[in-house]
Amino acid sequence: MSEHSHQSIREAIRERLAAGEWAPGGLMPGETALAEDYRCARTTVNRALQSLADEGLIERKRRAGTRVIELPVRRAKFEIPIVRHEIEANGARYHPHILLNETMTAPDHIAARLRLEDGTQALHLQTLHLADGRPHAFEDRWVNIEAAPGMLEAPLDEISANEWLVRHAPYSSGDVAFSASAAAPREAAALEAREGDALFTIERTTWREESFITTMKLFYRPGYKMVTQL
Amino acid sequence: MSEHSHQSIREAIRERLAAGEWAPGGLMPGETALAEDYRCARTTVNRALQSLADEGLIERKRRAGTRVIELPVRRAKFEIPIVRHEIEANGARYHPHILLNETMTAPDHIAARLRLEDGTQALHLQTLHLADGRPHAFEDRWVNIEAAPGMLEAPLDEISANEWLVRHAPYSSGDVAFSASAAAPREAAALEAREGDALFTIERTTWREESFITTMKLFYRPGYKMVTQL
DNA sequence: TATGTTAATATGTATGCACATATTAATTGG
DNA sequence: CCAATTAATATGTGCATACATATTAACATA
Numbered sequence: 001m002s003e004h005s006h007q008s009i010r011e012a013i014r015e016r017l018a019a020g021e022w023a024p025g026g027l028m029p030g031e032t033a034l035a036e037d038y039r040c041a042r043t044t045v046n047r048a049l050q051s052l053a054d055e056g057l058i059e060r061k062r063r064a065g066t067r068v069i070e071l072p073v074r075r076a077k078f079e080i081p082i083v084r085h086e087i088e089a090n091g092a093r094y095h096p097h098i099l100l101n102e103t104m105t106a107p108d109h110i111a112a113r114l115r116l117e118d119g120t121q122a123l124h125l126q127t128l129h130l131a132d133g134r135p136h137a138f139e140d141r142w143v144n145i146e147a148a149p150g151m152l153e154a155p156l157d158e159i160s161a162n163e164w165l166v167r168h169a170p171y172s173s174g175d176v177a178f179s180a181s182a183a184a185p186r187e188a189a190a191l192e193a194r195e196g197d198a199l200f201t202i203e204r205t206t207w208r209e210e211s212f213i214t215t216m217k218l219f220y221r222p223g224y225k226m227v228t229q230l
Numbered sequence: 231m232s233e234h235s236h237q238s239i240r241e242a243i244r245e246r247l248a249a250g251e252w253a254p255g256g257l258m259p260g261e262t263a264l265a266e267d268y269r270c271a272r273t274t275v276n277r278a279l280q281s282l283a284d285e286g287l288i289e290r291k292r293r294a295g296t297r298v299i300e301l302p303v304r305r306a307k308f309e310i311p312i313v314r315h316e317i318e319a320n321g322a323r324y325h326p327h328i329l330l331n332e333t334m335t336a337p338d339h340i341a342a343r344l345r346l347e348d349g350t351q352a353l354h355l356q357t358l359h360l361a362d363g364r365p366h367a368f369e370d371r372w373v374n375i376e377a378a379p380g381m382l383e384a385p386l387d388e389i390s391a392n393e394w395l396v397r398h399a400p401y402s403s404g405d406v407a408f409s410a411s412a413a414a415p416r417e418a419a420a421l422e423a424r425e426g427d428a429l430f431t432i433e434r435t436t437w438r439e440e441s442f443i444t445t446m447k448l449f450y451r452p453g454y455k456m457v458t459q460l
Numbered sequence: 461t462a463t464g465t466t467a468a469t470a471t472g473t474a475t476g477c478a479c480a481t482a483t484t485a486a487t488t489g490g
Numbered sequence: 491c492c493a494a495t496t497a498a499t500a501t502g503t504g505c506a507t508a509c510a511t512a513t514t515a516a517c518a519t520a
Contacts, residue, residue, distance in 0.1 A: 005473075018400045018438075030500060041475045046501075056309075062501045063483040071396055074310045074404075079286075079303045080460070166301055170248050174304075174460040179453075180410030180428040198410040198428035206460065223409075230310070230404040230436070235503075260470060271505045276471075292471045293513040 004040040010048035012038070017057055017068060024070040028058070031066075074230050080176065080204070081226070083129045083137055083218070084160060092131040096160050099190065100126035103152070106142055113205055114144045114212040123151060125161050128190050137224075138190040141216035148213055162216075165206075169213050174206030178226075187219045197222045234270040240278035242268070247287055247298060254300040258288070261296075308458035310406065310434070313359045313367055313448070314390060322361040326390050329420065330356035333382070336372055343435055344374045344442040353381060355391050358420050367454075368420040371446035378443055392446075395436075399443050404436035408456075417449045427452045 013034070022028040031049065035042045053060050056073055060066045087094040106114065106122040116122060123143040129136045141161055143151055148169040156164070165171075183197040193199070199222060205215040220226075243264070252258040261279065265272045279296060282288050286303055290296045317324040336344065336352040346352060353373040359366045371391055373381055378399040386394070395401075413427040423429070429452060435445040450456075 007473095018402065020400075024397065032500085042501095043476080043503095044474060046503090047473090049501090060501065061483075062481060063485095063499055065500060071312060071315075071393060072400075073312060073315075082301060082303060085301075085303075163301065167254070170302075171460075172248070175457065176308075176460060177455040177457045178408055178430065179455040180430040180450075182428045196426060198412045200408065200410040200430075203455075204460075220410075225407040225409040225433075227405065227407045230401075230406060230434075262470085272471095273473095273506085274504060276473090277503095279471090290471065291513075292511060293469055295470060 004038050004044065006044050006047040006051075009034075009038050009040065009044060010051055013048060013052060014057070017052075022068050024068050027065050027067055029066075079228075080202075082162060082166075083139075084163070087129070087131040087136055090131070093133075095130040095133070096157070097128040097130055098125070098156055099128055100124060101156065103145070110142045110215065113215045114142060116144060116212075121145060125156070126190075127156075127161065129160075135191045135221055137221065138187050138219045139216055140219075141214060143214045144212050147208070147211045161214075165214055170208065171206035171213055172208045174204060177203045179203070181219065183219070183222075191219065191221050193222050200224050200226065234268050234274065236274050236277040236281075239264075239268050239270065239274060240281055243278060243282060244287065247282075252298050254298050257295045257297055304460050308456075310432075311456070312392060312396075313369075314393070317359070317361040317366060320361070323363075325360040325363070326387070327358040327360055328355070328386055329358055330354060331386065333375070340372045340445065343445045344372065346374060346442075351375060355386070356420075357386075357391065359390075365421045365451055367451065368417050368449045369446055370449075371444060373444045374442050377438070377441045391444075395444055400438065401436035401443055402438045404434060407433045409433070411449065413449070413452075421449065421451050423452050430454050430456065 016022070029037070031042045031045045034045045034049075038045065049058065049060060049066060052058050057069055058066050059069055084094045101123075103121050103123050105119055106116055106124070110116075110122065111118065111120065114122065123145055125139070125141045125143065127139045127141070129139065139161075143161070143165070145151060148165060150168060151161075151164065154161070154164045154168075179201050180198050181201045183191065183193050183195055183199050185195055187193070187199060188195045188197065191199070200220040202218045203216070204218075206213050246252070259267070261272045261275045264275045264279075268275065279288065279290060283290050287299055288296050289299055314324045331353075333351050333353050335349055336346055336354075340346075340352065341348070341350065344352065353375055355369070355371045355373065357369045357371070359369065369391075373391070373395070375381060378395060380398060381391075381394065384391070384394045384398075409431050410428050411431045413421065413423050413425055413429050415425055417423070417429060418425045418427065421429070430450045432448045433446070434448075436443050
């Protein structure tokens with residue numbers, strides 16, 4: 001990373017932004033000017049500015065120039081954890097325990113989320129994720145069988161439903177919701193918690209093109225925190 | 231976006247990855263080969279591959295080549311919400327209500343987190359964020375006064391502590407934790423909830439260089455979900 | 461054989477240039 | 491004076507090229 005690499009220039013500009021050299025909401029110098037400042041090609045400045053724009057620190061518009069964002073919204077670069085990785089990263093041994101695995105008619109709210117026609121069969125799975133034998137998270141999942149052929153034969157005691165799906169039915173998009181929920185009897189029993197305990201919860205629905213693949217709800221053991229860096 | 235723009239090439243390669251054209255964990259063709267495929271310059275392929283690598287779909291190493299990630303970990307592009315924006319985005323009117331604003335000696339666990347010397351004074355703030363007059367979130371915050379000079383004179387009834395800090399004491403890094411907590415009497419009263427209710431909670435500590443600026447805990451009203459896209 | 465050295469190679473990146481494109485400012489015509 | 495047209499301009503992007511750098515494979519040496 002030499003004197004005028006795009007990275008060092010990016011960091012230099014980031015410093016100047018943090019120091020408030022240019023008014024928030026105001027224009028900052030154009031690429032050509034900065035290129036002269038740093039004695040490099042405009043291309044290089046362009047690259048530096050683009051990545052600062054990706055981070056949400058500045059806003060760029062053709063002809064209009066580059067502006068400093070007033071309230072930079074920090075994006076947390078956080079990754080949707082794969083439960084197994086999360087557990088193994090903590091040095092514990094991961095083990096999934098299948099509590100339920102049956103094909104049945106999905107209740108209305110699930111059918112709606114997976115865009116299933118009335119009365120269509122779906123795969124219902126309940127898994128307890130164990131870390132060193134202790135309950136870590138309880139997963140309640142519904143799978144659209146048509147969108148994931150072969151799922152019924154998957155060896156779920158070896159590979160978790162999530163991993164199987166990621167490998168065999170890759171999704172293109174999805175949505176996630178984080179919330180807190182009170183442990184119902186079912187979750188309390190599985191997680192060895194008390195009913196009503198506050199559980200950190202992730203809901204996720206994924207699809208590929210028009211075909212809805214799976215929806216799941218993951219309840220973490222009481223006290224769990226999902227940590228990330230800014 | 232022409233025929234062989236870096237974006238269209240990126241999407242084309244993404245399709246081929248999703249279709250499983252190259253074995254997960256295996257090598258994919260080099261930049262030169264792909265450039266020939268798409269009849270473009272190697273630079274352009276490089277750009278496309280770099281962004282796929284940023285997304286976590288492939289892994290690149292000099293000399294070693296480009297590999298397909300076996301279990302692509304999805305990164306949620308989610309933004310740490312600024313409470314006011316979040317409320318206004320829902321079409322409601324935002325209003326902060328200061329419940330507490332005093333300078334006092336920080337308790338040990340706070341002092342530790344802000345790296346304060348024993349007995350140092352810190353600013354303690356409690357704010358209730360209202361959406362159309364109804365409680366939305368309760369914020370408990372401690373500010374390192376030395377790292378944020380001027381904070382004591384800030385007009386906190388007009389601008390929230392968070393916004394003031396973002397503008398006047400920009401931070402360079404921080405960490406965040408998401409969890410679920412049971413409403414203590416304090417939170418229950420502020421949020422008009424019942425004691426023990428499950429509250430979605432965000433904890434955040436931010437600093438700049440070696441100087442710790444602020445740490446806060448944000449309790450959302452019962453039922454709140456933080457939603458994002460994959 | 462074990463080990464250190466060297467060469468080969470895929471990606472990483474800086475640059476100059478040309479042209480594309482969005483947007484603002486200036487200009488023109490009614 | 492207003493609206494439509496046109497020009498000016500800052501960023502966006504592609505390309506050829508040159509060189510940098512990490513890593514592996516081949517090779518030489520003790």
